[in-house]
Amino acid sequence: MKDTHSIELIDKIIRAxxxxxxxxxxxxxxxxxxxxxxxxxxxKREQRQxxxxxxxxxxxxxxxxxxxxxxxxxxxxxxxIKNRLIDAARKESKTRKPLFSIFEENEExxxxxxxxxAKRNYDLTEEQxxxxxxxxxINIRFADWGFTWExxxxxxxxxxxxxxxxxxxxxxxxxxxxxxxxxxxxRQMPAGKLSAxxxxxxxxxxxxxxxxxxxxxxxRGDYPYIHSFxxxxxxxxxxx
Amino acid sequence: MKGVVVRLDGKKSIVLxxxxxxxRILNPPQCHVGMIVDVRHNRKxxxxxxxxxxxxxALFLCAKYLYFSPVGYxxxxxxxxxxxxxxxxxxxxxxxxxxxxxxxxxxxxxPLGEMDVHGxxxxxxxxxxxxxxxSALPRDAEIWADIRIAQDDLEAxxxxxxxxxxxxxxxxxxxANINVxxxxxxxxxxxxxxxxxxxxxxxxxxxxxDDDYDDEDExxxxxDDD
Numbered sequence: 001m002k003d004t005h006s007i008e009l010i011d012k013i014i015r016a017x018x019x020x021x022x023x024x025x026x027x028x029x030x031x032x033x034x035x036x037x038x039x040x041x042x043x044k045r046e047q048r049q050x051x052x053x054x055x056x057x058x059x060x061x062x063x064x065x066x067x068x069x070x071x072x073x074x075x076x077x078x079x080x081i082k083n084r085l086i087d088a089a090r091k092e093s094k095t096r097k098p099l100f101s102i103f104e105e106n107e108e109x110x111x112x113x114x115x116x117x118a119k120r121n122y123d124l125t126e127e128q129x130x131x132x133x134x135x136x137x138i139n140i141r142f143a144d145w146g147f148t149w150e151x152x153x154x155x156x157x158x159x160x161x162x163x164x165x166x167x168x169x170x171x172x173x174x175x176x177x178x179x180x181x182x183x184x185x186x187r188q189m190p191a192g193k194l195s196a197x198x199x200x201x202x203x204x205x206x207x208x209x210x211x212x213x214x215x216x217x218x219x220r221g222d223y224p225y226i227h228s229f230x231x232x233x234x235x236x237x238x239x240x
Numbered sequence: 241m242k243g244v245v246v247r248l249d250g251k252k253s254i255v256l257x258x259x260x261x262x263x264r265i266l267n268p269p270q271c272h273v274g275m276i277v278d279v280r281h282n283r284k285x286x287x288x289x290x291x292x293x294x295x296x297x298a299l300f301l302c303a304k305y306l307y308f309s310p311v312g313y314x315x316x317x318x319x320x321x322x323x324x325x326x327x328x329x330x331x332x333x334x335x336x337x338x339x340x341x342x343x344x345x346x347x348x349x350x351p352l353g354e355m356d357v358h359g360x361x362x363x364x365x366x367x368x369x370x371x372x373x374x375s376a377l378p379r380d381a382e383i384w385a386d387i388r389i390a391q392d393d394l395e396a397x398x399x400x401x402x403x404x405x406x407x408x409x410x411x412x413x414x415x416a417n418i419n420v421x422x423x424x425x426x427x428x429x430x431x432x433x434x435x436x437x438x439x440x441x442x443x444x445x446x447x448x449x450d451d452d453y454d455d456e457d458e459x460x461x462x463x464d465d466d
Contacts, residue, residue, distance in 0.1 A: 050242045050278070053258040057276075092278070132274030135246050149247045149254045149262065156262040163260040229244050231260040 009073060016063050023063060024221035027056055031232065033074070034059055037081045049231065051085055056228035057127060058084035127225070134223045141217055145187050147210045155210045165200065166208050167231065170215040172198045180216070189213055245275045255279070308339050312391030312400070314362055315344065318373045319384045326373050332362045336400070363403045370411045374420055382421040 016023040034055040038048065062073075062080040070076050142148060147155075157163045173179055179197065183189060189212065191205035205212065218226050243257035252264045253271055257279070268277055310331035317327040327345035330338050338357050355372060357365035370385070377383060387404060391397045415422035 049258050053242050128272075128274045128276070130274075131244055131276075132272070135244075135273050139247075149256075150249070153254055153262040153264065156260075160259065167260065226244065226256070229242070229256050229258050231258055 010068060013063055013066055013073060020224050021221040023060065023224040024227055026063060027059060027224055027227060030059060030077070033077070034081065035232075037078050038085070041082060041085055051088075052232055053228055054084055054088050055081045057225070060224055060228065061127060131225045134225050138217065138223055138226065142214065145210075145213055145217075147214070152210055152214055155208060157208055157211065162204075162208070163231065165204060166212050167215055169194070169198055169200055169204070169212050170219055173212075173216050174219055180220075183213075183216070241279050243277050243279060245271060245273055245277060248273060307333055307335070307337075309333060310339055311393070312389065312396070314366060314400070314404075315386075315388040315390070316366060316369055316373075317345070317386040317388075318370075319386070320377060320381055324377070324383075328369060330357065330362065330365055330369070332365075336362050338362060338365045362400060363407060366404050367407050367411065370407075371414055374411070374415050374422070375418065377418075377420050379419045381419075382423065383415070384423050 012022060012026060016026050034052060038051045038055050041051075058081040059077055061084075062077040065080075066073055066076055139149075142152075157166060173183065173194065176197065179190075179194070182193075189205060189209045191202055191209065194200075195202040195205055215230065217223075218230060221227070241257050241259060243255040243263075245253045246256050246262075247254040248267070248271065249264070251267055253267050254262065255265055255277060256262055265277065265279060268275070311334045312332050314330045314332065315327065316330070317325070319325045325345055327343070329342050329344050331340040331342075333339050338360050341357060355368060357368055360368070366387070374383065389397050389400050389404070391400070412422045
């Protein structure tokens with residue numbers, strides 16, 4: 001007999017297979033789970049962000065390929081994430097000689113069923129196709145707003161601290177539905193209003209207007225694959 | 241650092257990196273929009289740059305040390321009767337450039353307060369200091385100059401002595417123009433005295449403060465010009 005929570009989760013997963021917002025919602029809800037899966041396996045600090053990106057992509061893949069008959073979703077997603085991280089680490093160790101080998105010391109060989117899942121479900125081409133489709137879609141959205149990736153590149157904050165601030169602002173905007181609706185309707189950033197509401201200086205809004213708008217558009221939930229490439233500032237509180 | 245190619249732009253592609261940056265990289269093989277790329281810093285290049293920086297820093301420090309280490313001293317003393325005595329010491333490096341100056345005795349004024357001879361060639365500095373002192377003298381007077389060179393190298397000392405000697409005529413002419421009679425008394429100090437001064441951490445002129453100083457050990461040449 002399944003409990004209510006499991007039924008709800010399975011229902012959400014089924015919806016997430018076709019609905020991007022539900023998928024992004026799951027990605028956000030399961031971020032601590034993914035962080036745990038990453039930290040259980042790798043300890044190299046500089047790779048944490050990369051591993052988390054891989055884990056998010058693997059999680060998306062596991063949502064798309066999950067079947068109720070395979071058992072618990074958490075165990076399934078963990079196996080997919082683990083296999084993907086091992087694959088990524090193997091690929092990296094092939095191209096460079098590591099300072100130490102994680103395989104010799106830390107890795108327990110994946111069980112047969114886990115390897116099987118990875119082979120069956122890990123389809124890189126499909127993932128890249130999804131990414132490409134999302135990029136095409138977002139290019140149209142950006143054009144509506146009057147900017148391109150080139151403009152964003154020039155407008156992108158150089159300092160990590162500034163990027164962190166921009167992401168915090170984007171999150172605050174998304175938390176305020178009224179403000180988000182107004183911004184999306186007008187297709188421009190109400191800098192004065194935002195500055196007054198969020199407490200950040202007006203200068204930041206003016207300087208990084210386009211970058212903040214782009215982050216808001218990606219974070220809103222229509223682009224779960226690109227969403228995996230947004231930074232999770234691991235040392236800050238209240239992250240996405 | 242992982243990222244996704246979001247736009248192809250000729251030989252380069254625009255990438256959204258997972259640290260929030262949007263940057264441009266050279267197209268990887270079979271590059272296409274949606275491709276996941278992994279960009280790493282080239283460690284070899286970083287190490288090489290760090291090694292070059294270290295070597296350059298070491299070279300700079302060595303050069304600075306060599307430049308600012310004095311190898312010899314030039315003491316210029318001008319005396320007129322009992323009331324006027326000016327003595328300065330110029331330290332010079334192995335390139336013959338002045339690296340430090342200090343007044344040793346100034347009953348009337350110190351010419352070093354009015355001029356900066358740091359970095360000048362020792363002969364130029366000698367000339368500048370001498371002319372400044374002579375110009376400050378009262379007219380119709382007689383002045384005695386005592387020039388002492390101390391260096392741990394006899395050959396270099398002789399060379400500098402000759403170089404300074406060649407300037408004597410010019411200084412004398414300048415003195416004559418303002419009715420000052422210029423008399424030069426040159427004393428060259430050699431290795432032994434410099435070594436003693438170095439041991440007692442005193443400039444050669446302050447050798448009399450050294451109790452162990454033995455006058456008989458002196459090995460210098462006295463020359464009375466004029």
